[in-house]
Each structure stands twice: as structure tokens, then as C-alpha cells.
Amino acid sequence: MNKILVIHGPNLNLLGQREQSVYGKTTLEEINNLLTKIAQENNVSLEIFQSNHEGEIVDKIGKVKLSNIQAILINPAAYTHTSIAIRDAVAAVDIPTVEVHLSNIYAREDFRHTSVIAPVCKGQISGFGVNSYILGLNATIQLLK
Numbered sequence: 603m604n605k606i607l608v609i610h611g612p613n614l615n616l617l618g619q620r621e622q623s624v625y626g627k628t629t630l631e632e633i634n635n636l637l638t639k640i641a642q643e644n645n646v647s648l649e650i651f652q653s654n655h656e657g658e659i660v661d662k663i664g665k666v667k668l669s670n671i672q673a674i675l676i677n678p679a680a681y682t683h684t685s686i687a688i689r690d691a692v693a694a695v696d697i698p699t700v701e702v703h704l705s706n707i708y709a710r711e712d713f714r715h716t717s718v719i720a721p722v723c724k725g726q727i728s729g730f731g732v733n734s735y736i737l738g739l740n741a742t743i744q745l746l747k
């Protein structure tokens with residue numbers, strides 16, 4: 603069975619309480635439950651990881667081969683715009699990676715318009731709220747077929 607690593611970056615543990623007008627009311631647990639259901643329907647397994655720490659995310663990505671993971675779905679959150687370390691980790695492991703964002707990062711502040719991670723991903727989905735994750739997981743599953 604294929605295994606997909608789902609990574610949620612910093613502050614996404616606060617979804618549901620955090621800036622609801624931007625990120626909506628759905629909690630991270632509810633998003634994870636939706637993703638788990640889609641994974642089950644498609645016969646893939648998920649490993650779900652949230653961290654507020656850049657190095658922990660880098661370490662997790664670096665271990666994908668050891669963990670028998672074939673693809674990554676990532677919302678790098680604020681690290682999207684800053685983390686060369688996460689970008690380099692994605693490039694290093696060289697497995698299909700899909701970037702997602704709840705909000706449309708291109709419709710927000712200028713500093714959110716650049717993703718340093720997107721160039722090493724297969725693609726990016728941004729601006730559809732919780733549906734960004736659903737679309738992103740379906741895209742990741744398709745990449746494994």
C-alpha cells in the first residue's frame with residue numbers, strides 16, 4: 603500500500619481559532635479526518651505530522667525513505683516564504699510533493715507571493731480553503747498511479 607506523508611507547518615495546529623476570516627472554522631483535526639477518509643477510499647495510508655519547528659520538518663522529510671513513504675502533501679505555512687532548508691529537503695528526497703494553502707497566497711501581502719518550496723514540487727494548490735487539502739491529496743494520489 604502506498605504511503606503519503608502529510609505535513610502541516612507552523613500555527614496550523616491553531617486552525618479553527620486562528621484568523622477565521624482568512625483560514626475558516628475547520629480545525630486541523632477535522633481536516634485530518636477528511637484526509638484519512640479519502641486515503642482509505644483510495645487504498646493509501648497517511649502519516650500525518652504537524653510541527654511549528656523548521657528543523658523537525660526537515661528531519662521528517664529526510665526520513666521518508668526509511669519510513670517507506672512515496673509522496674508528500676505539504677502546507678509549509680509561513681515557512682513557504684522563507685525556508686530554503688525545507689525546499690532543499692524536498693529536493694533531496696526526490697519524491698512527488700504537492701504544496702497546498704488554505705488561503706490564496708497571491709491575493710494577500712506581497713511577502714506571501716513567493717513560495718521557495720513550489721519550484722521543487724509537482725504543483726501547488728492555493729486559495730480553496732479545506733478543499734485545497736482535498737484537491738491536493740487527490741492530486742498526490744493520482745501522481746502515485
Ligand code: DQA
Binds near residue numbers: 677678706714
Ligand atoms: C498558509 C499561507 C501562509 O502564508 C501562512 O503563513 C500560513 C497558512 C495557508 O494555508 O493559507 O500559515 O500556508
